[in-house]
Amino acid sequence: MRRWFAAGLAVAAVIGATAIAASQEVKSLRGDQAITEVDKAPPVHQVREGQRYERAYRQQPPLIPHAIEKYEIDVKVNQCLRCHDWPQNVRENAPKVSETHYVDRQGVRLDKIASTRWFCNQCHVPQADAKPLVENTFKPASPATR
């Protein structure tokens, strides 16, 4: 009886110790912040319209010089293509989607945009005065003209 009691006490002590250790180590993803504290909202980047940001390097997908938040891109429609797909781009006076976007993975030329290119905003984003998220030393092979 006494041995059982001692064993139980030891187990309880171990559990208690780990619990205390764990509670000291737990940190929320928000850092050292109380639950009730409200995060500071991240800055909202205003879309820069009326001017064009040139490419910073050769392969850069061109930036979008207008707001796009209300344009629908889903399984049914792609509202970007309403203006940027040939031949509508002529009437709308909008830049035409590059012909490279009409070639599928097997290299077959298509008359409509390749499914792999459907989601425009995977590569193209509206232009904003956004600073690099992390410091980096990237330099284009040929410098962009300013």
Add this chain to the structure above:
Amino acid sequence: MSEPNNGSRGWIARACAVWRWFWSPSSRYALGVLVVVGGALGVIGWGSFNWAMELTNTETFCVTCHEMSANVYREYKGTIHDSNASGVRATCPDCHVPKEWVHKVARKIQATNELWHHALGSIDTREKFEAKRLQLATNVWRAMKSTDSRECRNCHNFDSMDFTQQRSRARNRHQQAADEGKTCIDCHKGIAHKLPAGAFTAERELDETWGARKP
């Protein structure tokens, strides 16, 4: 042979009697009473007619049908016409029912067809709705085109738009649209609801047939 003839004659005779009774002067009520009571009943009747029409002209009424609440209303939630900084809203009837009385009644009569299809269950599942969606959307686009986007213009007026407060692209395109005599729906499709698959092909076809219709 003679019996049905008699029967129909009897019916006509009865109808004639009612007609004569209706148009003969009353010997029981004073003219004043008839005028006052008739006028009051007229006011009540007219009032309740318009009251009922307004009752069926609210967002709450529209979403009592699950076809509306499960599809188009759910998509409308969160759009700029539903929630925005100032809290001014445009609900279902603001865009889909005309404000002017004659057009409003015409639209209400048209809506009986929608009741019929509600009873038939034409779009009572999401799949059925999606299958019909292009046709339904095109109907609305065509109607909007034919009225020069009248319901949009109840609030959005080209003459009151301050182009200088718009962003450059909106400014250019709005001026261009005004010059070309375009109407709101020509560009602003799918602003409060999701677009149907094949929307832009249908749009082009509609524009082309429209151009042929309008010399």
